[in-house]
Amino acid sequence: MRARHSVCISGIGAITPFANGWQNVFAAATTALPAYSPWNADQDPPCAEARLGLIREYARERYFNERQLRLMDRAMSLSSTAVGLALEDADLALGEDAGAGDEVAILMASMRGELPSLYRFGGPLFRESNGVLNPALFPTIARNISCGQAAIRFGLRGWSTMISAGEISGAHALARAQGLVASGRTTVAVAGAFEVLSPISLHHIRARSRKYGREHLFATPSNDHVPTEGACFFVLESLQCALARGCRPYAILDAALHGYLPAGKDDAVDPLLQRHAHGRNARHDDIDLLLTGTAQASAEAILEERLLQVLRQHASPRLSELRPRRVFGDAGSLTALFQTAVAAQLLSDAPGIGGGCMADVAKPNDQATYSSALTTALTDRGAWCMSSLQRVGTQ
Amino acid sequence: MSKRRVVITGMGSVSCFGLGVEAFWNGLCSGRSGQARIRSFDSSQYRSPYAAEVPADILQREDLALLAGEPEESATLLATLAAHEAFADAGLLGVCKKNMGCVIGTLCSSSQVFESYCRQFMARGNGVDTSPDPDRCLVPWQLEHLVQHFDLQGPSTLISTACSSSTDAIGCATDIIRSGDAELMLAGGADILSEVVHAAFNAVFSITHDTAKPFDTTRNGFFIGEGAGMLVLEELEHALARGATIHAEVLGYGLSNTAFHLTATSEDGSGEALAIARCLADAEVEAMDIDYINAHGTATRHNDLTEIRAIKSLFKDRLPHLAVSSIKANIGHCMGASGALEAIATVKCISDGYIPPTLNSSGDLDPELRVVVRTGLAHPILHAMSQSFGFGGACSSLLLGKPVLHGRRARSHRVREMV
Numbered sequence: 099m100r101a102r103h104s105v106c107i108s109g110i111g112a113i114t115p116f117a118n119g120w121q122n123v124f125a126a127a128t129t130a131l132p133a134y135s136p137w138n139a140d141q142d143p144p145c146a147e148a149r150l151g152l153i154r155e156y157a158r159e160r161y162f163n164e165r166q167l168r169l170m171d172r173a174m175s176l177s178s179t180a181v182g183l184a185l186e187d188a189d190l191a192l193g194e195d196a197g198a199g200d201e202v203a204i205l206m207a208s209m210r211g212e213l214p215s216l217y218r219f220g221g222p223l224f225r226e227s228n229g230v231l232n233p234a235l236f237p238t239i240a241r242n243i244s245c246g247q248a249a250i251r252f253g254l255r256g257w258s259t260m261i262s263a264g265e266i267s268g269a270h271a272l273a274r275a276q277g278l279v280a281s282g283r284t285t286v287a288v289a290g291a292f293e294v295l296s297p298i299s300l301h302h303i304r305a306r307s308r309k310y311g312r313e314h315l316f317a318t319p320s321n322d323h324v325p326t327e328g329a330c331f332f333v334l335e336s337l338q339c340a341l342a343r344g345c346r347p348y349a350i351l352d353a354a355l356h357g358y359l360p361a362g363k364d365d366a367v368d369p370l371l372q373r374h375a376h377g378r379n380a381r382h383d384d385i386d387l388l389l390t391g392t393a394q395a396s397a398e399a400i401l402e403e404r405l406l407q408v409l410r411q412h413a414s415p416r417l418s419e420l421r422p423r424r425v426f427g428d429a430g431s432l433t434a435l436f437q438t439a440v441a442a443q444l445l446s447d448a449p450g451i452g453g454g455c456m457a458d459v460a461k462p463n464d465q466a467t468y469s470s471a472l473t474t475a476l477t478d479r480g481a482w483c484m485s486s487l488q489r490v491g492t493q
Numbered sequence: 494m495s496k497r498r499v500v501i502t503g504m505g506s507v508s509c510f511g512l513g514v515e516a517f518w519n520g521l522c523s524g525r526s527g528q529a530r531i532r533s534f535d536s537s538q539y540r541s542p543y544a545a546e547v548p549a550d551i552l553q554r555e556d557l558a559l560l561a562g563e564p565e566e567s568a569t570l571l572a573t574l575a576a577h578e579a580f581a582d583a584g585l586l587g588v589c590k591k592n593m594g595c596v597i598g599t600l601c602s603s604s605q606v607f608e609s610y611c612r613q614f615m616a617r618g619n620g621v622d623t624s625p626d627p628d629r630c631l632v633p634w635q636l637e638h639l640v641q642h643f644d645l646q647g648p649s650t651l652i653s654t655a656c657s658s659s660t661d662a663i664g665c666a667t668d669i670i671r672s673g674d675a676e677l678m679l680a681g682g683a684d685i686l687s688e689v690v691h692a693a694f695n696a697v698f699s700i701t702h703d704t705a706k707p708f709d710t711t712r713n714g715f716f717i718g719e720g721a722g723m724l725v726l727e728e729l730e731h732a733l734a735r736g737a738t739i740h741a742e743v744l745g746y747g748l749s750n751t752a753f754h755l756t757a758t759s760e761d762g763s764g765e766a767l768a769i770a771r772c773l774a775d776a777e778v779e780a781m782d783i784d785y786i787n788a789h790g791t792a793t794r795h796n797d798l799t800e801i802r803a804i805k806s807l808f809k810d811r812l813p814h815l816a817v818s819s820i821k822a823n824i825g826h827c828m829g830a831s832g833a834l835e836a837i838a839t840v841k842c843i844s845d846g847y848i849p850p851t852l853n854s855s856g857d858l859d860p861e862l863r864v865v866v867r868t869g870l871a872h873p874i875l876h877a878m879s880q881s882f883g884f885g886g887a888c889s890s891l892l893l894g895k896p897v898l899h900g901r902r903a904r905s906h907r908v909r910e911m912v
Contacts (some may be wrong), residue, residue: 200767204750210631217611220689224611228538231689233696237755237884239689241600241632241653246885249750255764257771258750258887259661262653264633270650277668283775301614305627355674356648357594358640479628479637481649 105279106347106490107442108340109188109333111180111290114426115151115326119183124443127425134324134427137316141300144307148316151326151427152295157183161251170247171218173211177244177292178251180329184288185252188333189345199253203287205275206245206260207267209430214296215239244292256284265392266356266481267291268330269434269473273354273485275334280353285339290331291431300325310478322391326427330435332442337490347490348442349471354485359476385486386414387444387471389437391421402476409472418468434475434483441471445489499667500896502737503583503725504837505575507683508824509545509718513578517834518841521823521849522869528704528716528825534688541700544686545718545825547571562642565626568602568830569635571721572683573642579679580643583725584737594647594675595639596666598658598682600829600883601690602635608689635683647675653829655883656789657748658682659722660832660891664746666726676731681833683721690828691717697756699793705826707790707819708797708864709854715791718825722833729896741840742896744876745776751886757795758882762802768888769807769880776892778876780808783815783892785848785877787839790819791826792854796882801859816872818865822852832881832889839879839893846873 110120116132117123126132134151137143141150158167158175161182167175181204185191190202215238222229237243242260249258257278261267268291275289303325307313315323340347388409390402410417426436445468469492475483506513509527510520520527527545536542551557551574552567561573580586607630628634636651648669652661659682666680694700694717701714732739749771751764759765773780786808789800808815820838827834842848848870856864880890 199752213607216607216689219693220608220611221615223689223692224608224615231692231696233693236693236697239693240655240756240884242655242883242885242887243755244885245654246750246752246755246887249752249886250755253752255750255752255767257748258654259652259665259748260654260885260887261650262632263636263649263651264631266650274650274665274668277672281668281672283771298611298614302610302627302630309627353672356650357646358637358649360591360641360644360646479633480641 102280103282104337105276105334105351106337106340107332107349107351108335108345108347109184109190110348110439110442111183111187112328112330112439113153113156113176113180114328115153118156120187120439124440131321131425134321141297144304144313144316149324150295151324153327171215171238172294173215173292174244174247176294176329177206178248180290180292180331181248181252181288184331184333190333200255201284201286202254203256203275203278203284204245204249204254204258205271205287205289206242207271207291207431208262208293209264209267210299210302211292211294212239212241213299213302214294217298254288264479264481265430265433265477266475266483267431269354269475269483269485270356272332272435272438273356273483276351276353279334279336285336287334288331289334290329291435292329293327293430293432295325295327320424321427322423324427326429328429328432330432330439346447349445350488350490352486352488354483356481356483359480359482384414384470385472386416386418387441387468388413388417388419389422389441389471389473390419391423392433392475392477402474405474434473437473438485441473441487444468445471445487497671497673498729499670499726499743500729500732501724501740501743501840502727502732503579503585504740504840505578505582505723506721506834506837507547507551507571507575508720508834509547511548512551512574514837517837521820521838524850524852526823526852527718531686533686539692539695541695541702541716543716544691545716546686547719562638564638566603566606566629566634568599568683568685569638571685572597572635572639572723575681575683575721575723576639576643576679579723579725585725590643591646592675593645593677593679594669595636595645595649595679596652596662597636597639598652598662598829598832599632599635599684600653600655600658601684601687602632603630604687604689605685606630639679645679654887655885656826656828656831657881657883657887657889658829658832660836660879660881660889661748663724663743663833663836663891664748664889667743667746670726670728676728678726679723680726681721681723682830684828684830685719686717701792704853705792705822706853707788707792707822707851708856708858708862710857712792712794712797714793715821715826718827720824720827720830720834722830722837724833724836739896741843741893744778744892744894745772746892747771747775747890749888751888753886756884758799762799762806764886765799765803765882765888766806768890769803769878772878772890772892778892781811783808783811783876783878784874785816785842785872787835787877787879788817788819789880789882790821792821797858801862805861812861812863816848816863816865816870818848818851822854832879835879836891836893839877843874843877843893843895847871
């Protein structure tokens with residue numbers, strides 16, 4: 099068996115409706131809850147109070163010229179820009195040296211990011227049976243085309259894949275990237291996810307909400323159920339390599355565990371936690387930071403609460419709990435990644451203050467430093483993922 | 494500490510030749526082609542009205558739908574039927590599989606449902622309607638149905654790297670077993686003929702106007718196929734302990750991105766060669782040990798040339814002894830499912846010591862490349878590769894071999910007899 103390497107997060111790039119660049123995003127996220135904009139009347143809002151998290155501005159021209167941008171769809175430009183921001187954050191300037199990216203892996207994920215372009219491309223055919231398609235738009239319907247765009251821009255010829263497993267996709271992409279670095283197949287991996295909103299995707303979001311009896315949640319004042327778009331990418335490296343080049347990593351990322359829960363899930367929590375503890379070769383009582391809140395439907399909220407009860411019993415007495423969804427909204431495959439990004443920031447040498455408005459208002463968090471974090475993701479289709487992060491130097 | 498070894502203990506497929514691996518393999522060996530006029534939509538407006546669809550009765554039979562748990566989506570139906578056969582082949586039907594996971598690779602799954610959803614959206618405008626089921630519109634429906642239908646609670650995910658998807662999926666499932674997260678995994682994929690994809694490939698002139706001729710100087714493209722391929726992957730000691738039949742061993746896999754062009758393969762084949770080289774390194778096998786390559790072989794002007802360059806860059810000294818073939822002229826280009834079906838074909842080539850001919854081809858594109866054409870080749874195979882290249886620069890390569898047990902290559906795959 100190959101030797102396992104410690105994997106660290108050395109860069110984070112993020113584009114959100116309220117800020118761009120991870121440090122700006124985190125600073126904004128801990129300062130105040132974003133005031134997302136109203137769901138426009140021409141987009142068939144579910145209720146008068148419904149809001150959306152749409153990206154109005156981001157640094158589109160930072161990595162591409164106008165001609166290049168005209169050939170891309172929104173998913174491609176958002177994701178590639180976030181990849182570039184992550185590489186910058188990690189101080190890896192790959193585009194300038196030919197061959198420098200040959201061994202850099204690129205892994206992407208999205209829940210429904212391709213729907214706008216698929217709808218746009220197929221539109222003539224959907225409207226009339228002999229509609230003529232525009233061949234120039236053909237590449238945009240491939241789910242992994244954004245992965246290819248980022249690879250071309252930054253010369254990334256390493257291991258490459260695209261995950262499309264629903265809301266859990268981002269967590270899976272990060273887990274797989276962690277595995278590639280840990281196993282030594284690659285020393286650097288860029289992994290993350292993107293989501294874009296459009297009339298067809300909003301219609302689909304509403305249809306799913308109605309199916310799961312959640313449409314009323316669009317009217318709630320909390321941001322948890324506000325559909326949002328964006329991109330979030332991480333640079334993962336072997337800790338040894340990162341430190342050797344003088345990088346200051348955010349945190350160590352352990353191997354994640356994931357699976358699917360059966361119907362009637364109440365008795366699945368304890369074995370799930372035992373599996374996770376066994377996989378980490380550690381118990382859960384060293385965890386002092388817990389990030390949760392991807393559950394949507396009521397059944398999953400009950401299950402998540404059961405999971406949290408068990409974790410609270412076994413975790414550190416200083417345990418702090420954060421729900422990044424309060425800030426980032428319902429961001430599809432990005433939701434689990436924002437949890438990881440917040441955890442990484444709080445474990446780093448420059449953590450910021452306590453998680454701010456992501457904290458449970460009943461348990462305000464005044465902690466300045468953390469040593470070990472656990473993120474949990476549960477979806478309404480039964481997928482779960484747990485990953486843990488450590489402060490660098492605590493291994 | 495030695496690496497955990499991964500073997501294939503079950504296989505299942507649905508193809509244009511019908512249900513089952515036997516029908517699939519017999520179709521390949523008898524030189525049949527599934528290319529026929531498309532029946533599932535009106536194709537008269539397109540440059541080519543031909544594809545290789547699965548037999549209509551498979552999609553229409555109620556007993557098969559019931560067996561598959563009535564997924565109400567065609568690609569998912571095919572995937573579930575193939576998975577059922579794979580579990581039966583592995584002796585796992587009726588066995589609790591809750592620690593088992595599933596990795597699926599697909600491109601077009603749920604596309605027919607999404608097309609219907611879009612047509613409704615356009616016709617009715619705003620106004621939410623839950624018909625068709627919004628979950629069935631998204632590609633993960635195939636994965637979610639499989640894990641719920643077979644109660645697979647282990648690590649599971651879905652990969653969508655265009656035509657490279659299910660080769661990548663097999664590699665990912667292999668890694669999950671190697672890491673110790675599971676002893677058993679279901680891996681593969683299914684894709685169905687999508688009108689949007691057929692129209693798109695026609696629009697960019699990738700579809701042949703007569704027949705597919707991989708590695709032939711007169712090649713002019715492919716036809717789209719549909720089908721499903723599923724494999725049961727298992728940790729070797731786990732397989733030995735329960736007396737499972739071992740079809741082949743997954744020795745390694747490799748991925749890359751060409752970072753060259755959004756849709757075209759690279760000019761020099763270097764990006765594609767990276768995936769192949771990583772596969773060889775992962776398997777710890779030398780290029781000189783490879784006996785056969787099941788090529789991507791789409792028969793497009795660009796792909797075949799690039800693939801030859803990639804192969805020659807790595808196997809230059811092995812070329813006189815290296816057999817190459819493509820099955821896409823038989824079953825069409827099954828998009829995301831092609832990798833899984835080609836992996837099954839490769840396993841059959843290893844186990845039977847026989848390589849079916851590349852249909853319609855003279856193999857004259859490069860005289861140095863030993864393409865199996867016209868008649869099949871009886872050829873002992875210890876190591877074989879299967880490779881797939883897709884849009885977005887995605888490249889994947891898989892290395893399969895006869896399992897080595899107790900220091901000897903298995904002549905028979907009945908492990909109980911061996912031990």
